[in-house]
Structures are given as C-alpha cells and as structure tokens.
Amino acid sequence: MIAESLTHPPVITADVLIIGGGLSGALLAWQLLRRGGARMIVVFEPRAELGRGEAYSTEEPDHTLNANAARMSIDPDAPDDLTHWLTEHLAAGGWPQGAAQRQPIELLFPPRGLFGRYVQERLGQAMAEAPGISVRHVRAEAEDAWPVPGGICVQAGTQRWQAPIAVLATGVFPAARTPRRGSPATAALALDPWDVGRMARLPVEAPVAIVGTGLTMIDGLLSLRRAGHQGPVQVFSRHGLLPQPRRQPPAWPDFLCLDSSLRTPLQLSRALRRQCRLAVSQGVDWQAPLDTVRAHVARLWHQASEGQRRQFVRHLRPWWESHHHRSPPQGAAWLAQLLSEGRLTLEAACLIASEPAPEGLELTVRPRGREQAEPRRFAALIDSSGIEYDWRRVERPLPRQLLARGLVRPGPLGLGIDADPSGAVIGATGQVSDRLLAMGPPLRGLWWESTSVTDVAAQARALALHIAQLGFNAPKVGKTGVSQ
Numbered sequence: 001m002i003a004e005s006l007t008h009p010p011v012i013t014a015d016v017l018i019i020g021g022g023l024s025g026a027l028l029a030w031q032l033l034r035r036g037g038a039r040m041i042v043v044f045e046p047r048a049e050l051g052r053g054e055a056y057s058t059e060e061p062d063h064t065l066n067a068n069a070a071r072m073s074i075d076p077d078a079p080d081d082l083t084h085w086l087t088e089h090l091a092a093g094g095w096p097q098g099a100a101q102r103q104p105i106e107l108l109f110p111p112r113g114l115f116g117r118y119v120q121e122r123l124g125q126a127m128a129e130a131p132g133i134s135v136r137h138v139r140a141e142a143e144d145a146w147p148v149p150g151g152i153c154v155q156a157g158t159q160r161w162q163a164p165i166a167v168l169a170t171g172v173f174p175a176a177r178t179p180r181r182g183s184p185a186t187a188a189l190a191l192d193p194w195d196v197g198r199m200a201r202l203p204v205e206a207p208v209a210i211v212g213t214g215l216t217m218i219d220g221l222l223s224l225r226r227a228g229h230q231g232p233v234q235v236f237s238r239h240g241l242l243p244q245p246r247r248q249p250p251a252w253p254d255f256l257c258l259d260s261s262l263r264t265p266l267q268l269s270r271a272l273r274r275q276c277r278l279a280v281s282q283g284v285d286w287q288a289p290l291d292t293v294r295a296h297v298a299r300l301w302h303q304a305s306e307g308q309r310r311q312f313v314r315h316l317r318p319w320w321e322s323h324h325h326r327s328p329p330q331g332a333a334w335l336a337q338l339l340s341e342g343r344l345t346l347e348a349a350c351l352i353a354s355e356p357a358p359e360g361l362e363l364t365v366r367p368r369g370r371e372q373a374e375p376r377r378f379a380a381l382i383d384s385s386g387i388e389y390d391w392r393r394v395e396r397p398l399p400r401q402l403l404a405r406g407l408v409r410p411g412p413l414g415l416g417i418d419a420d421p422s423g424a425v426i427g428a429t430g431q432v433s434d435r436l437l438a439m440g441p442p443l444r445g446l447w448w449e450s451t452s453v454t455d456v457a458a459q460a461r462a463l464a465l466h467i468a469q470l471g472f473n474a475p476k477v478g479k480t481g482v483s484q
C-alpha cells in the first residue's frame with residue numbers, strides 16, 4: 001500500500017469519466033448536465049476546446065455541414081434548436097455570408113466550425129444553469145483503463161481518475177492522414193485535406209492526386225480552391241463513384257415501414273431502386289425514397305445475419321456511401337465545375353504504393369479491371385481514403401490497452417468495438433460491462449450508421465438516461481483517494 005502510494009499519484013474521483021471531448025463527449029456531458037444527478041463530470045480531450053473533434057475544428061467557411069440547419073439540431077427533443085441558435089447568431093451580426101444567401105435559415109448549410117461554436121455555447125449555457133455540477137476538461141489523452149471495485153480507473157499522463165462509469169467517446173481514428181501504402185517519406189509529403197496553409201505553398205499549377213472519393217475529398221477540393229490552386233486534380237477510388245449532391249427532396253411514403261418482409265440487402269436494394277424509379281416517373285427527386293431508409297438502418301443492420309452484413313459491405317457499401325452521405329451544395333457545385341472544366345479527372349483504381357520522386361511523389365496504381373499496375377507522378381497527394389474503424393489497427397495506447405486487457409472486443413465485422421444496444425461494452429469473454437460504455441463511431445459495427453450529428457445526438461440522450469438509471473455511487477478509492 002505504501003509502495004503503491006509512493007509510485008502513483010493520488011486517484012481523483014468523479015461521477016462520470018468521458019474519454020474523448022469531440023461532438024459525442026460534449027453532447028453526453030450536455031445531456032448529463034440537463035438531467036442532473038452527477039456532481040463531477042470529467043472529459044479527457046487533448047484538444048484545446050470541447051465539442052469540436054476532427055469534424056468541427058475546421059475554420060474554413062467552405063467546409064460546411066452536409067445537411068441543412070433544420071436537420072442538424074443537437075437536441076432530439078427540439079429539432080429547431082440549431083435554426084433558433086442560427087437566427088440569434090445572424091441577428092447579432094454573425095456569419096454574414098449566411099445572411100447574404102437570402103434563404104430561410106433552416107435551409108442554410110452552416111460552416112462546420114460555426115456548428116462547433118453552437119455545440120460549445122449550448123454546453124456552456126447548460127454548465128451555467130447547473131451550478132452544482134462541474135464539467136472538468138482534462139487536456140490529456142487517456143492511455144489506459146481498468147476495472148476497480150465499484151468502478152473504472154483511467155490513466156491519463158501521470159494522473160489516475162476513478163468513477164463508477166466511464167464512457168468511450170473516442171470518435172473516428174483518421175486513416176486519412178496516414179497513407180498506409182507509402183514510405184514514411186511519402187507520408188510526410190501527404191497533405192492534410194484541411195491544411196490550406198500547406199496547400200498554399202504548392203506551385204499554383206501543381207498536379208495533385210486525391211485518393212478516396214468521399215466527403216473528405218470534397219473538403220480537400222475546397223481547401224485547394226481556398227489555397228489558390230489552379231492545377232489538375234486526379235481523383236482515385238476503387239469503385240469510381242463520386243458523392244451525389246444533396247438536394248431538399250419532398251416527403252415520400254415510408255415503404256420499409258409498410259413492408260416488413262424486406263430483409264436481405266438484395267431485397268432492400270431492389271425495393272429501393274423500384275421506389276426511386278417510381279419517384280422519377282412521377283417527377284419526384286429519387287432522393288426522396290432514399291431518405292426514408294435512414295430511420296430503418298439501425299433495425300435492419302441489427303436484425304441482419306453476419307453473412308447479410310458482409311454482403312451489404314462488399315456489394316452495396318460504396319453505393320450507399322455515395323448516395324446516402326451526399327455532398328453539401330457548395331461542395332457539389334465546385335466538384336461539378338472542376339469536372340466540366342476538365343480540371344478534375346476520376347479514375348477507378350487501387351493505390352498500391354507511393355514513393356518520393358523529383359518534385360513530388362510517384363504513385364503506383366492498378367486501374368480497375370486491369371492486372372498491370374501503372375506509375376503516376378504528382379506534386380502532392382491528399383489521402384482521403386477514409387476512417388479506420390478496426391480498433392486492432394489503431395496505433396493509439398487506449399485501444400491497444402483495452403483490447404490487450406480484454407475489456408473490449410472487436411465489433412461485428414471488426415468494425416469498432418462490441419457493445420449491447422444500451423452502449424454497454426462487451427469484453428473478450430462476452431461479459432457485458434456495467435461500468436464501461438461507448439457511443440458514436442466506436443459503435444459502427446453495432447448500428448452501421450453511428451457517426452452523424454443525428455446519430456450522436458440520439459445516442460447522447462439515451463446514454464445519459466441510462467447512466468442516470470445506473471446511479472452515481474462513487475467507488476471506494478482507499479486512503480490515496482482525493483475528491484476534487
């Protein structure tokens with residue numbers, strides 16, 4: 001005991017430990033504040049600000065939300081909340097570019113940085129309105145966690161923290177900025193899709209390659225524009241699909257609700273295509289039937305067998321990603337312009353390798369349907385090939401430690417981590433934890449769609465209720481424990 005207290009600093013107690021202070025962690029803290037009961041909520045987040053994470057840290061006005069304000073409230077009980085906040089913000093002179101669009105506020109697509117400010121202000125208001133509850137931002141990466149009697153202990157730097165409940169809100173792990181198929185030298189040459197400053201240092205006419213065609217690619221194109229780039233852009237993706245532009249389709253009958261016999265990915269995709277054809281034949285946007293599917297995704301994914309999930313991921317995922325995760329109008333318009341001017345070309349090809357070359361780098365790509373790989377030269381590479389959902393491949397201390405300790409196990413299809421529908425994490429032996437919970441992107445395997453603002457907002461509300469039901473009985477920490 002003496003040796004223990006000499007080796008380790010005192011353990012600090014709290015009611016809830018939230019690991020990760022991006023959108024998920026901030027919204028959970030917000031919901032817990034509004035619900036009451038906890039006295040001390042601790043959020044571990046190395047970034048300077050809570051509520052932003054990767055997505056909402058961008059300061060570029062062109063990097064907008066991919067849905068309009070009416071769809072992006074953080075409060076599932078008040079769908080107009082963002083519209084109200086924006087109305088006040090614009091009335092106070094904020095976001096003049098938004099006011100200049102002369103559109104109803106609910107139809108605007110706000111910059112993601114502004115959305116981050118909205119989240120922060122709502123969190124700040126809730127903190128001010130709950131004087132008995134502290135939200136403490138610990139600017140450190142949580143590196144390890146383990147069970148203790150009555151709770152969980154978390155190690156962050158030299159500090160140890162303990163609470164009855166800990167929540168993994170660790171978000172997305174960026175595969176995007178670590179080109180896996182290149183040498184460390186090419187990794188150093190790869191551009192962050194949001195790093196306008198580095199892009200501005202490229203020669204104006206430099207040929208640029210982008211790997212991956214999701215919404216991060218759209219961000220990359222807008223960043224290049226902001227940086228003044230005027231050269232050619234070659235985009236590579238395995239399937240050669242580009243994100244569809246987001247429009248505002250009218251309501252459409254909920255065909256999945258009306259026909260519960262539709263279960264397999266094949267049945268679903270056939271039924272959806274039929275509905276889209278029907279819509280088009282009636283002069284209605286095909287996006288209308290597609291948008292009705294969203295409400296059923298969690299149920300469909302949950303009831304599907306492992307084989308059916310694999311079938312979906314292998315055959316339908318690229319199509320789903322490009323049609324469901326659609327591009328905001330500004331990004332879509334810029335993409336269309338680049339295509340029409342011939343400045344952007346799209347090639348269905350696989351990136352095999354990348355190596356430094358004079359004045360840039362050489363990529364080895366294998367075009368779709370061909371055996372032979374081909375070399376291509378570019379001045380720079382933007383890797384927007386996606387997010388790493390498989391925790392076994394994430395090279396951060398916490399995922400490694402939790403897997404090594406058997407406190408978590410890979411989720412279905414290796415996506416994120418396994419949990420029950422309440423978010424209680426399932427360990428290597430199959431035991432459901434009553435102390436360690438998870439939300440947001442780590443639950444990709446459980447829900448499939450577990451990343452968007454609406455997903456995260458709904459999970460934060462449900463999880464706060466669940467935590468309140470579990471109670472906030474502080475664990476015993478022995479003589480070394482101090483409470484702050």
Ligand SMILES: Cc1cc2nc3c(=O)[nH]c(=O)nc-3n(C[C@H](O)[C@H](O)[C@H](O)COP(=O)(O)OP(=O)(O)OC[C@H]3O[C@@H](n4cnc5c(N)ncnc54)[C@H](O)[C@@H]3O)c2cc1C
Nearest residue numbers: 020022023024053054055065066141142171172440452453
């Ligand atoms: C570029 C981008 C654009 C997006 N645009 C949209 C959009 O327009 N509309 C939409 O609905 N959704 C969008 N999303 C999806 C979604 O809103 C985000 O993924 C959302 O931010 C998820 O929140 P999160 O807090 O779970 O994850 P993150 O935002 O990734 O935040 C997780 C946080 O946890 C911290 N963290 C991780 N590990 C630890 C640790 N061990 N200790 C301490 N802290 C840790 C990280 O520093 C990070 O800040 C976008 C996502 C991205 C990446």
